[in-house]
Amino acid sequence: MSKRTKFPKVFWVANTIEVLERFAYYGIYMSFGIYLGELGFSKGDLGVIQSIFLALSYLIPLFSGTFADRYGFKKMLIISYLAYLPSILLLIITQTFNGIALTMLTIGFAAGIFKPLISSTVRATTDSTNKTLGFGIFYQMVNLGASVGPIIMGKLRGWSWDYVFYTAAATIGLMFIITLLFYKEPERELEGVTLKQKFIDMGEALSNFKFLSFLILLGIFFWLPFWAFFNTLAVYINDYLDTAALYNSVQMVLGSTVTQVISSQEGGVWRINAEAISHTGYIIIVFQLIISRIFEKRAAIPSFMFGLLVAASGFVVLGLSATHSQGLVFLGVFLFAVGEMISSPRIQEYIMWIAPKEKAGLYMGTNFLATFIGATLSGVYTWLMGIYENSGHPEYIMYTLTVHILLGILAISLFVKKMGEFQERTE
Secondary structure, eight states, X not given: OOOOOOOOHHHHHHHHHHHHHHHHHXXXXXXXHHHHHHTTOOHHHHHHHHHHHHHHXXXXXXXXXXXXXXXXXXHHHHHHHHHHHHHHHHHHHOOSHHHXXXXXXXXXXXXXXXXXXXXXXXXXXXXXXXXXXXXXXXXHHHHHHHHHHHHHHHHHHTTOHHHHHHHHHHXXXXXXXXXXXXXXXXXXXXXXXXXXXHHHHHHHHHTOHHHHHHHHHHIIIIIHHHHHHHHHHHHHHHHHSOHHHHHHHHHHHHOHHHHHHTEEEETTEEEEOHHHHSSSHHHHHHHHHHHHHHHTTSOHHHHHHHHHHHHHHHHHHHHHHHHSOTTHHHHHHHHHHHHHHHHHHHHHHHHHHHSOGGGHHHHHHHTHHHHHHHHHHTHHHHHHHHHHHHTTOTTHHHHHHHHHHHHHHHHHHHHHHHHXXXXXXXX
16 A cells, blocks of 8 residues: 655645635625625525525636636636625625625635635645545535635624625625645646637536436435525524524533534524524534445445435525524534435445546536526525414424425436436446
8 A cells, every 4th residue: 555645735725725715705604694684685686696606606606716826826826815805895885786796706716716716726635545535625615615614604693794794895805815835736637628628528418318317306405405504594483483492402502612612692692603503614613524434335326315305404494493493503503414415425326436537537527507597596595484483483494395305206207217327437
């Protein structure tokens, strides 16, 4: 067994930047629905902004990765920061729908430029001896930033929303300084692929009707409810659950000191900050390795669909939390996280292994289409939550998402039965 190669300095610099960017990105995004609600905008308005924001976040990487190969990762990182920083600061002064939408559109554009650059750096600075560990570290950094961001920003908004935006902007500024001083372009073999050639290659992969149909199914029945969970849950908890009762429940388990880290005081009453508990990052950090070990030897598609079933059960429990016991929200989030930890890695791995060996990267690149479809459509569920709210039954949004996933399991089962599973490579 060959000795593991030591990670170069730029690997650790890149991962530091990733933690900071996810901190700022999720710190704003998980709080954003609450912010828009306090400004008086509807759930429908929020859904529109969420959809265009996520659409850009997952469309732009298609182009930015190619430009990074041509002009360098460092230059593209700096361009991302130059779009990020003023846009975040503009959120402090703009409070019209058009102004906020345009600002979030620009943040989505910046995030889209940034998204492939750090993972590409990790890829360029690892080899066959350390790539599994390298990407494991990267994945944990993503979840660390995504977990800490909403906790800190939730605390800050208890004092002033301006503090949220100033902190996010300062974080981007820190990333700029770190990149300028410490990020060195990693040595790599440039692919030399133009945008035109990339589209030609993608067209080749997507000309496979079976593969294209499978990606569309994934977009509608996996990525759409996945993003709907993140789009709706913080607002759902903030608007429809008794966050003071949640504070008391958590305090009895964790004590006042820890609970107050994820809470704010309003009029002398402590309340849980919804965004601090409405994501899966902190659960994934603790349990992903265990879940992966349990399912690594099991077939990919059955594991994937079992993960969907567990996520669906999470939505059921989240619905019950609004009408029965507030504390069920924690079980609901945990179940969804377990479903995510089972299904997401297995389906990514499956797509990689069904591709011809020489086209693995190409097939994984087209996987963005599924994510893009789901992310772009996900705002519909935020709008629908507003409709259910007006009817007096906001919990119906969670039951609707449950049915959505169950229909997805049925659709994918029928697809596999009719079309057959893809043939996986054996090496």
